[in-house]
Amino acid sequence: MKTYLGVDVGSVTTKLALLCEDGQLAASTYLHTQGKPIVQVQEGLKAIKEQMPPGTEICGVATTGSARYLAGVVLGADLVKNEVTSHAIAAMHYIPEVQTVIEIGGQDSKIIIIRDGVVIDFGMNTVCAAGTGSFLDHQASRLNIKIEEFGEQALKSKMPVRIAGRCTVFAESDMIHKQQMGHKTEDILYGLCQALVRNYFNNVALGKKILPKVVFQGGVAFNKGIIKALNEVLDTEVVVPPHHELMGAIGAALLVHEEMATASSKSTFKGFGISETDFHVSSFICKACPNQCEIAQLFLDGRILARWGGRCDRWENAVAMK
Amino acid sequence: MRIGIPHFGNVYIPVKAMANKLGAGGEDLIIPPPTSQRTLDLGVKYSPVEACLPYKLTLGNLIEACELGADTVLQARGTGICRLGYYAKNQEQILRDLGYDAHFLTIDLSRHKLASILNMIKTLCHGAPWPQIILAFRFGMGKLFALDRIEKEVQKVRAVEIEKGLANSIYREAIQAIDEARDNKEVKRLNREYIDRLKRVPRGPQADPLKIALAGEIYVVIEPFANMDIEMELGKLGVEVERTLTLSRWVKYSLFLNRLGIDEWKEVHKAALPYLKRDVGGDGWESVGEKVICARNGCDGLIHLAPFTCMPETVAQNIMRSTKEDLPVLTVLCDEQMAKPGMMTRLEAFVDLLQFRRKRRRDKGNIKVFSNRLPVCHSEERSDEESHRDPSPELDSGSG
Numbered sequence: 001m002k003t004y005l006g007v008d009v010g011s012v013t014t015k016l017a018l019l020c021e022d023g024q025l026a027a028s029t030y031l032h033t034q035g036k037p038i039v040q041v042q043e044g045l046k047a048i049k050e051q052m053p054p055g056t057e058i059c060g061v062a063t064t065g066s067a068r069y070l071a072g073v074v075l076g077a078d079l080v081k082n083e084v085t086s087h088a089i090a091a092m093h094y095i096p097e098v099q100t101v102i103e104i105g106g107q108d109s110k111i112i113i114i115r116d117g118v119v120i121d122f123g124m125n126t127v128c129a130a131g132t133g134s135f136l137d138h139q140a141s142r143l144n145i146k147i148e149e150f151g152e153q154a155l156k157s158k159m160p161v162r163i164a165g166r167c168t169v170f171a172e173s174d175m176i177h178k179q180q181m182g183h184k185t186e187d188i189l190y191g192l193c194q195a196l197v198r199n200y201f202n203n204v205a206l207g208k209k210i211l212p213k214v215v216f217q218g219g220v221a222f223n224k225g226i227i228k229a230l231n232e233v234l235d236t237e238v239v240v241p242p243h244h245e246l247m248g249a250i251g252a253a254l255l256v257h258e259e260m261a262t263a264s265s266k267s268t269f270k271g272f273g274i275s276e277t278d279f280h281v282s283s284f285i286c287k288a289c290p291n292q293c294e295i296a297q298l299f300l301d302g303r304i305l306a307r308w309g310g311r312c313d314r315w316e317n318a319v320a321m322k
Numbered sequence: 323m324r325i326g327i328p329h330f331g332n333v334y335i336p337v338k339a340m341a342n343k344l345g346a347g348g349e350d351l352i353i354p355p356p357t358s359q360r361t362l363d364l365g366v367k368y369s370p371v372e373a374c375l376p377y378k379l380t381l382g383n384l385i386e387a388c389e390l391g392a393d394t395v396l397q398a399r400g401t402g403i404c405r406l407g408y409y410a411k412n413q414e415q416i417l418r419d420l421g422y423d424a425h426f427l428t429i430d431l432s433r434h435k436l437a438s439i440l441n442m443i444k445t446l447c448h449g450a451p452w453p454q455i456i457l458a459f460r461f462g463m464g465k466l467f468a469l470d471r472i473e474k475e476v477q478k479v480r481a482v483e484i485e486k487g488l489a490n491s492i493y494r495e496a497i498q499a500i501d502e503a504r505d506n507k508e509v510k511r512l513n514r515e516y517i518d519r520l521k522r523v524p525r526g527p528q529a530d531p532l533k534i535a536l537a538g539e540i541y542v543v544i545e546p547f548a549n550m551d552i553e554m555e556l557g558k559l560g561v562e563v564e565r566t567l568t569l570s571r572w573v574k575y576s577l578f579l580n581r582l583g584i585d586e587w588k589e590v591h592k593a594a595l596p597y598l599k600r601d602v603g604g605d606g607w608e609s610v611g612e613k614v615i616c617a618r619n620g621c622d623g624l625i626h627l628a629p630f631t632c633m634p635e636t637v638a639q640n641i642m643r644s645t646k647e648d649l650p651v652l653t654v655l656c657d658e659q660m661a662k663p664g665m666m667t668r669l670e671a672f673v674d675l676l677q678f679r680r681k682r683r684r685d686k687g688n689i690k691v692f693s694n695r696l697p698v699c700h701s702e703e704r705s706d707e708e709s710h711r712d713p714s715p716e717l718d719s720g721s722g
Contacts, residue, residue, distance in 0.1 A: 066663060084671035118678045121650065122671055124664075207643055290358035311359075311551065311662075313487055 001026075001053065004060045004260070005269070006253030007041060007075060008086070008246070009033065009067035012106025012134065013219055014040040016048050017249035018058075019257065023093065027051035028246050037067040038074055042275040045075075049272050061269040062086075062256035064248050066107070073298055073306040074279060076270035078263070079256045086251030088112045088119045091215045093254055094241040099211040102230065102238065103247070104200070104220035106133045111205045123204050131199040133220045135168050139175060139192055143185055150189060154225025157190035164195070166202075171195055193225035197233055212236040217244040277301065286310060325446065326352040326387025326395045326424070328380035331544040331569050332469050335501050336462030343458035344450050354386035357547040361386060366658050368416050374405060374629035375548055375657050376541040381413050388422040395424050396446075400432035404604035404634050407432075429577070436581040461509075463573065465500050468513035470570045472496050475520045477565070480557025481531040484524045490554060492519055528560070532676050533620070536565040537612035538627035539605050539635050542656045543567050549627050550662050552654065552669070556625075559673050564621060566612070590615060597641050604634030610641050617647035622676045624649055625669075630657035650675060 003026055008015040010033060018027040029047040031040045062079035063071040064086040072080040091101045092114065101112040109131045113121040125131050140147045161183045164174040171192070178188055216238040220226055222245065230238050243250060260267065280299040285292050293310040307315040327337055334353045341351040354361075357379055365382030384395050395417075397410040410428045417424050429442065447455050472493065479489040496516040503509045534556060542548040544567060553563045575586040585591075587608055594611030601607050609626060616624050626642060628635030639653045652672045654665060 066667075082667045082670035082674070084667065085674040116682075118682050119671075119675045120679070122675070124668060207640070290355060290360040292359050313490070 001056050002059045003052075003056050004253040004257040005048065005058050005062070006086070006249035006251065006256065007044070007061065007063045007065075007071050007077070008083070008248035008252060009037045009041060009063065009065040009071045010083075010105055010107070010248070011066050012137075013245075014044055014065075015246050015249040016041075016044040017243070017246045017253050018048055018052065018056075019250065019253040021257070023254070025243060025246075025250070026053065026056065028243065028249070030245055033067075037070055038279045038281065041071050041074055042279075045272055045275045049275075058267065058269055060253075060256035060260040060267050062252035062259075064252040069306075069308060070298065074270075074274060076268045076274075077256075078267050078269070079252070079259050081252055081255050083248050084110060084112060084122050084124070085119070086248045086255065087217065088114060088122075088251070089254050090247040090251030091217060091241065092117060093250070095213055095215050095239055098213050098215045098239075100208075100214040102200070102205075102214060102216045103218040104131070104133055104196075104216075104226070105218045106137075108132060109200060109204050109218075109220075111200075111208055111210075113208055113210075121208060123206070123208060125204045131196060131203055133218070135171070135196060136192065136220065136223065136226075138168070139172065140189075142172070142175070143179075143188065145185070145189065148222075151222065151224035151226070153186050154189040154193050154223070155228060156186040157184070157225075159184075159187050160190040160194055161187050162194075163188070163191040166199060190225055190229070193223070193229040194232075197226065197229040201233060210234065214238045216240050217247040219245050221245070279305075283309070286315065288314065323448075324350055324352055324391055324393050325427075326354060326384060326390070326392025328383035328387075328395075328397065329354065329357045329545065329547075330380075330541065331546070332466065332497065333569055333573075335469065335497070336466045336573075338501070339465050340447075340458045340462040343461050344447050344454065350448075352387050352390050352392040354383045354390065357383060357545065362547075362658055368420065370412075372631060373412075374632050376539070376545075376629055377405065377409055377413075378658065379541075379545070379548060380409065381416060384413060384417060384424070385420065385422075388417060388420075388424055393424060394427055396427050396429070398431050399428040400430055404632070406604070431576055434581070436578065439577055439581065461506055463570070464506050464509045465503065466570045466573065468500055468509050469497065470568045471513060472500075472516050472520070473568070475517050477553060477557070477563040479520050479523050479525075480554070481560050481562040482525040482528065484526050486558055488523055489520060489557070492516065492523070531560055531562045532622045532673065532680070533562045533564055534673075534676070535612065535616040535619075535621045535624045536563060536627060537567070537609050537616070537624060538638075539609075539629055539632055540567050540572065542627045542629055544569060544572075548629075548656050549654070550656075550660065550665055552625065552627070552665070555666065555669060556673075559669065561673060564616075587611070593618075597645050598638075602634050602637045604632060606634030606638040609635060609638035610645070613642045613645060613649060613651060614647050617649035621649065622680060623672065624651045625672070626651055626653040628653060628655055630655045630659075650679070 002021045004019050006017045012033055014031045014033045016029045017025060020026050027048050029044045031044055033040050061075050061077045062081055063077045064081045064083050068080050087101060087103050091098045099114055103110045108125055110122060110124045112119055136150060137147050140150050145153060161178045164170045175188060214234060214236055216230060221240045227238060277300060281296060283294055283296045286295050291311050295307055295315050296309045297307040298305045338353060361379060361382035364385045365378035369378045369381055387395060398406060399410040400407050410426050414426045476489050476493045483489050499512050500509060503512055536543055556563050580586060590608050590611035593614035594607055598607055598610045613624055626639060628639060642651050652668060
């Protein structure tokens with residue numbers, strides 16, 4: 001069976017999805033990145049291998065997410081794609097009538113506007129974390145609530161409190177204030193959901209025309225409180241697709257499938273052996289000019305695989321030459 | 323008089339050329355080191371936090387010039403344009419607080435008559451006779467025009483070259499060679515030579531790359547450090563960059579022709595009129611007009627570069643969003659907090675968007691992003707939320 005692997009290495013979680021040629025999900029895994037993207041990619045690959053039905057062949061690998069370049073080099077990916085395109089493609093795959101994609105992840109959130117099957121506009125949060133999953137994560141741990149229970153708890157709220165959500169710092173002090181005034185935890189939790197949603201529409205989605213169907217994906221779509229808060233604001237119900245947390249990885253897999261169909265060469269995937277190999281990352285400061293760029297380098301068994309991080313292409317080219 | 327200047331793209335090259343021609347040499351002109359992370363760090367450290375990137379970078383340049391012994395510095399100012407109006411006054415104060423007693427020579431971009439600009443040039447040239455000044459000026463401008471012509475070619479070649487980075491290395495060489503050229507004849511020869519070399523760079527088979535125009539606030543559009551080498555990055559993504567704002571044009575109009583009543587932006591302002599009827603400061607009015615013009619000229623998209631917190635460009639950004647011309651616009655805010663990976667994600671997504679649009683237009687609207695090889699699966703909404711929570715390995719039977 002021919003399959004295509006999509007790998008989405010985000011700042012908070014690492015997702016792998018293996019798709020069959022007919023677009024079905026054959027295997028998947030969802031891990032916490034914990035600041036160790038290479039290790040998690042290796043772990044994820046192991047998990048995929050265990051789930052793979054016998055006779056499966058991987059005919060293409062694509063990476064996406066903020067560590068897409070790193071993961072691309074580690075895996076020998078055929079395609080490295082940004083997460084906006086990946087998410088849009090996956091949303092259109094599951095919900096062809098989609099016109100708006102709301103994606104809220106750990107460190108960033110985006111809106112993608114689609115008309116007639118084509119992405120026509122997108123927005124990403126710029127300098128603010130108040131509209132993202134880590135905001136909820138942080139506040140949940142402050143309230144001693146497991147993030148998995150956040151949504152359920154929030155739904156119990158009958159009188160949500162209004163929390164100033166423009167900025168995480170203010171939200172936190174406001175939340176503590178509301179706590180000290182004796183508000184119930186569930187009311188505070190749902191208040192946080194509303195604050196995040198308000199922030200999202202005032203910031204990321206500002207000036208965008210939101211038409212149905214609205215697809216809500218990304219890790220935060222696990223949170224039912226956020227879904228409820230979104231529905232309150234929108235005139236339409238949001239649709240949460242199956243595997244919403246894997247959408248980036250699924251989109252990447254779909255894209256590499258398309259890519260390999262027209263490619264003349266075989267996949268450059270390095271195989272499952274890389275789970276066992278020893279990747280080593282180090283960094284140094286380039287002294288060639290006053291920019292003092294921090295250059296990261298990736299080694300495999302002492303051999304240099306890639307370098308990046310410079311303002312100029314001095315070091316990237318140095319690898320290409322070898 | 324030891325004059326220090328802030329950097330602004332390649333502007334130091336003609337200035338240096340003029341100084342050399344006037345026999346002033348390295349003694350009198352102090353070109354600070356190329357804008358670097360250190361420049362930015364210095365600028366950020368001594369600027370008010372809400373100042374814009376052009377302010378911070380030019381301050382950094384001036385500090386570095388003073389460190390090398392400049393006692394006089396050149397800076398622009400103006401009234402009613404934008405915060406640029408108070409750059410010079412503030413920066414003068416900051417330099418003084420740092421212990422540099424630098425005299426500020428300012429060019430008023432909004433009010434100075436041609437005569438006072440000429441006067442200033444005369445002062446800077448130590449009262450050299452006019453014929454000599456004019457010759458020196460022509461020499462400097464010749465270099466600037468040559469550089470801009472070569473750059474235009476580079477913007478095209480970057481998109482289609484097979485060996486990525488080749489056009490850039492030729493361009494770097496060209497900058498150095500032209501900087502070192504001794505007379506007009508040599509500049510002309512170098513100009514021809516480098517354009518020839520660029521034309522001979524091996525190109526890939528894709529004949530028709532995406533075309534993206536750059537517009538916005540002039541400093542961040544022209545200074546590669548301020549926009550994180552956006553042109554180079556777009557070139558790597560296979561995009562041809564079109565930029566009407568060039569240094570040679572800026573010098574020609576802002577310093578001279580505008581003062582003679584020639585309206586450089588007549589066409590652009592006219593194009594902007596349905597949406598914005600007046601100057602909003604800075605380059606805001608022009609940005610709106612550029613969008614309209616780019617849509618007419620068949621560009622695939624426009625990247626709008628704006629310093630973070632820049633009022634005129636913020637006004638323009640919101641108007642550009644809702645004009646009836648169908649041209650995708652991506653606004654990139656430039657400031658010291660901007661990280662390159664974030665910008666790259668947006669650029670890549672924008673380029674994908676434009677590519678899909680083109681594909682659709684070419685196929686007369688009957689195409690999905692995907693060809694039909696992939697069956698679209700209409701999955702039922704799973705009512706059981708628990709199954710979302712656990713992305714367990716299962717052949718997904720709910721879809722397809």
